[in-house]
Amino acid sequence: MPSVRVVGWGRAGSSLAGALSEAGWDVREPVSARTGPVAGAASGVDLAVIAVPDSAIAAVAAAIEPDPAAVVAHLAGSLGTEVLDPHPRRAAVHPLASLPDAVIGARRLQSGCWFAVTGDELARRVVADLGGRVLAVAGADRAAYHAAAAVASNHLVALLGQAERIADRAGVPFEALLDLVRATVANVAEVGPSAALTGPAARGDEATIARHLEAIDPDERAAYEAMADQARRLARS
Numbered sequence: 001m002p003s004v005r006v007v008g009w010g011r012a013g014s015s016l017a018g019a020l021s022e023a024g025w026d027v028r029e030p031v032s033a034r035t036g037p038v039a040g041a042a043s044g045v046d047l048a049v050i051a052v053p054d055s056a057i058a059a060v061a062a063a064i065e066p067d068p069a070a071v072v073a074h075l076a077g078s079l080g081t082e083v084l085d086p087h088p089r090r091a092a093v094h095p096l097a098s099l100p101d102a103v104i105g106a107r108r109l110q111s112g113c114w115f116a117v118t119g120d121e122l123a124r125r126v127v128a129d130l131g132g133r134v135l136a137v138a139g140a141d142r143a144a145y146h147a148a149a150a151v152a153s154n155h156l157v158a159l160l161g162q163a164e165r166i167a168d169r170a171g172v173p174f175e176a177l178l179d180l181v182r183a184t185v186a187n188v189a190e191v192g193p194s195a196a197l198t199g200p201a202a203r204g205d206e207a208t209i210a211r212h213l214e215a216i217d218p219d220e221r222a223a224y225e226a227m228a229d230q231a232r233r234l235a236r237s
Contacts, residue, residue, distance in 0.1 A: 002046035002125065006030040007038050007060060012075050012095070013051025015105025022110060023129045038063050042070040042087070047122055049093075050074040050084075058083040071122045077146035080139025081119045091119030092142065093126055096135065098153060116145055162223055166216050194237055201231035 003026035006013040013030065021027045028045055031038050041064045042048040050060050054076045061072060061084045072084050073091035081090035096114040099105030115127045116137040127134050137145045160181065164174045187196035200208040209228055213221050 001025050001129075002122070003028060003044070004047040004049060005041055005045045006049045006051050007041045007064070008032055008051040010051060011099045011101060011105055013049065014102035015099045015109055016049060016051065016075065016095070018102055018106030019109035019130055020126070022106065025129065039065050042067040042072055045070055047126070048072045054079060058085075061085065061087065071120045073119065073123060077116060077149055078143045080142055082139065089120045089122075091117070091123035092139070093117055093123045094137075094142075094146070095132075096149060116142065118142070159223075159227065162220060166220060169217070194234055197231060197234050199231065201228050202235045204235075 001024045004017070004020055005028040006017045007030070009030050009032055017027050017030065031041050038060060043065065046069075048064065048070055050057050050064075050072065051074075052060050057074045057076060057079065061074075064072060064087070066072075066087050068088055070087075071089040071091055072087040073093050074084065075094055076083075076092065077094035077096075079092060081092055084090040094116040095109055096116060097105070097108045099108060109132070110130050112131055112133065114133045114135050115123075115130075116135045117123045117127060118137055118139055124134055135145075160177075163177055167174055167177055184196065190196075200206075200212075213224060216224060
């Protein structure tokens with residue numbers, strides 16, 4: 001099996017290291033730009049993975065001495081391989097998964113999740129060994145891809161946070177809404193967003209929307225109105 005070293009040891013890096021170790025890869029001791037020099041991170045391994053915040057990837061890549069035998073990759077969703085200069089073999093491997101900690105993250109990376117991949121073929125080997133599915137996303141499209149992922153995951157969580165606040169004011173347990181969320185996601189998976197849309201915006205019931213806006217706290221109204229507009233847009237489509 002190939003060997004890998006992770007540069008950085010946050011949730012994404014530690015999750016990947018754990019998952020690759022379970023898959024039989026030779027996972028070497030990680031290095032961190034915070035704790036010591038990273039110059040030799042690509043030496044003696046098949047793959048060096050830069051798992052640091054997006055804004056630091058280019059600087060960390062520049063600090064690693066190029067090794068023609070090693071692939072240098074990052075885990076950022078919105079960046080291509082141009083940030084990995086001057087390394088001759090480059091890749092970007094972004095797991096389309098939520099990784100809250102190393103243990104849960106490693107498990108999710110082995111559960112058949114999607115990975116947005118570009119660059120060296122070794123990136124596809126990573127995905128194959130984890131039992132994942134490849135999304136071939138070119139460098140020029142990665143920012144838009146990552147925006148879609150942020151809407152699907154981060155924005156959804158933010159909306160559910162709003163739902164929890166509004167429900168709490170009405171004395172409704174959030175758990176009851178979660179059953180609705182699960183059913184809604186199942187509907188979207190089965191028939192697509194347009195056909196799955198229900199509710200007042202979908203049926204043009206502006207009077208009910210007005211009652212909603214009057215009932216909720218003023219600081220919740222802007223988000224509600226923005227999403228009602230998006231629901232109207234989806235209904236028109």
